[in-house]
Amino acid sequence: MKQSTIRDIAGGITAIKGVRAAGVYCGIKRAKPVLSPAEGLDLALIVSDRPATVAGVTTNNRTKAAPVLLCERQLKGGRFSALVANSGNANACTGPQGARDAVQMRDRLARLIDRPAGEVFVASTGVIGKRLPLPKVLSGIREGYGCLSVTGGQEAARAIMTTDTSPKEAAVSFELDGKSVVIGGIAKGSGMIAPNLATMLCFVGTDAGISSPLLRRVLRRTVGDTFNTMTVDGCMSTNDTVLLFANGMSDTPSLKAGTPQLALFEEALFQILSRLARMIMKDGEGATKLVRVEVKGSRTTRDAKVAARAVADSALVKTAFFGEDCNWGRIMAAIGASGIRFDPSRVEIALDTIPVVRQGVGLGAAAERQAAVRMRRSEFDLTIHLHEGTAEAVVLTTDLSEAYVRINAGYRS
Structure with a gap:
């Protein structure tokens, strides 16, 4: 196979064919932004128009937040349709009610997009030990659903920020078997960064076709060489999650192990995760070097x-x-x-x-x-x-x- 050039493109997560996103303010953070959207957006939605395969890695911290535990269960199913993620509240150490809150967030979005609940993922980031203002969050999910757009990637990236000073997004395109393929993603992270599987929130998608087991192997290798090389303060979070989904909407043949096509895909994924990792490190809390x-x-x-x-x-x-x-x-x-x-x-x-x-x-x-x-x-x-x-x-x-x-x-x- 002739080697394809991997090109940087704009759009982040919504550069991928068939992916829409939104970022809204629902009231978790203190005040709706007036001048700077980064100050107040607190709820992100990402939806794939075609059900996708999915893989993920999560924190090794034994104190896991409710949405992390929910993600871990659902990753076994290997299917993805959507994600809802909030900032400002980690929904960690919140007991059985916190688990029910995560499920209600999942179920609200699943009903709105008319997909199985097991294909809808939940993530949270922020202060540990406080209950989510669930009525506000559920209302925000409905508002976000109405705002979903093929240009909404940066709003979603802003909505998952906590102490970050800027949104983090990246996308690349390359050719597989004569057709264009895109990988794009968003991330957040600034403090509580330590090398152990995920070390922040990161959501990445592609319009390539690939099975969940193979996607899982590729993701784990790539995370090991990118996010697992980072440390800002040596502190591992309760909420660290990386999700990678593939909806196959490029209509290229499904990737197979041991092929040049998979090697190219993995190289492109490495570029995306490396770039997001460096953005996180350069935005480390108070960091100057x-x-x-x-x-x-x-x-x-x-x-x-x-x-x-x-x-x-x-x-x-x-x-x-x-x-x-x-x-x-x-x-x-x-x-x-x-x-x-x-x-x-x-x-x-x-x-x-x-x-x-x-x-x-x-x-x-x-x-x-x-x-x-x-x-x-x-x-x-x-x-x-x-x-x-x-x-x-x-x-x-x-x-x-x-x-x-x-x-x-x-x-x-």
Whole structure:
């Protein structure tokens, strides 16, 4: 098969053939927006005009929100027709009534679109431990149904925002067997980001045709290389959900395992999820830096991941990033505290291309000053070589600023 070019296109989730979306204000958040829609939209709807196959991954947190538990049950059916997602309230730790509220949200939308309830998914994000204002939400679902549009993707992206400062959406197109195929999606995430399956809300669709089992395998591989490499604050949410649906409306042949067509589809999906992941990281609460932490030369891939995560999650390292201080001693300490086996006297550390540690010893003030200049950038790389083997891993992280504390100290007030 001749390799097709993967092209960026506008439209996000509604760039996909047969997908409509809407974002409305229903009253979960404090006030309807006057000037900025991002301040108040709190309910999103996404509908596929043709029933689709679906796959998903959800949080590993044992404290799971009611909509997550509902999604997990429904994913076993492998069918998708629609989604309703709210922001401003997580519907987590709300007991049996919270579970009933999620079901009522599902059932209201299912009746409106005249599809089986098992094909309608629910997601929530926001404050934990508070009941949803269900009458307002149900009224909002009806209003949103009336607003569904093939141009409503950005409103849906705005409606799932919490502490995000901007909506996150992406779409690409490419050719399969001479026909155009689109993958598009939206995401939200800013805080409570830690690598463990999903780490935020993300809804992605495609007009390609693919079975649910194969879609599940592709999604898990791709999430592992994108969202599972992120950490903003090391905190795993109760509501993390990624859903991927495929409605087949491009009318291309159904994708099969081991084919060039599937490889191209997976590459395009990787591009979408990577882009959304970077948007989430760059919008991390109070973040001013995006840092790629790479650990090389470890005994095992697990060791590389553990070490990279230890450095990326270290509050001392992250505050040094914010202060643009090449404090490599904090990095050495974080690796040592990670619990992996390594010889500190073999370690090399470089910031971008500037070596600052060799054989476990610092290279002096001049090297640190050069590295500090690179740290003034909004994005830079931190490379750690353990010289213990050939395994490696990458984690994306951010700095830790005063703004993060202010945002989270006042999250409920």
